[in-house]
Amino acid sequence: MLYRQGDVLLRKVATVPTGGRRLGEHRVVLAEGEATGHAHVLTGSTLVLWAAGEQRYVTLAGPGTLVHEEHGAIAVRPGTYEVVRQREYTPQEIRRVAD
Secondary structure (H helix, E strand, C coil), X not given: CEEEECCEEEEEECCCCCCCEEEEEEEEEXXXXXXXXXXXXXXXXXXXXXXXXXXXXXXXXXXXXXXXXXXXXXXXXXXXXXXXXXXXXXXXXXXXXXX
C-alpha cells in the first residue's frame, strides 16, 4: 500500500526496524517546505513517528490524515509505513526535493 502527497511517499512495511527510536506522537511533520513554509503533516490519535538511522517510519494503530496546504487531505489506514522523501538529481548532488 502506498500514499503519495507531493514529494512525500508513505510505503507500507511490516515493522519499524529493530532499534528505532520514538520521535513524536499524534501530529508529526513529515516534510517542511523550504520555499513555501508549508508542511506535510500526519495526524492521528494513535500515531507514532520513529527514526531508524536517517530513515523515518510511522505507526498508526487507528486511522490518520495526511494534510498539506497545497494538496487535498489523504485518509491513511492503520499500519506501519516508511516515510520516503522524493529526491532530485543535479550534476552537483542528489538532494531532497525542495517544496
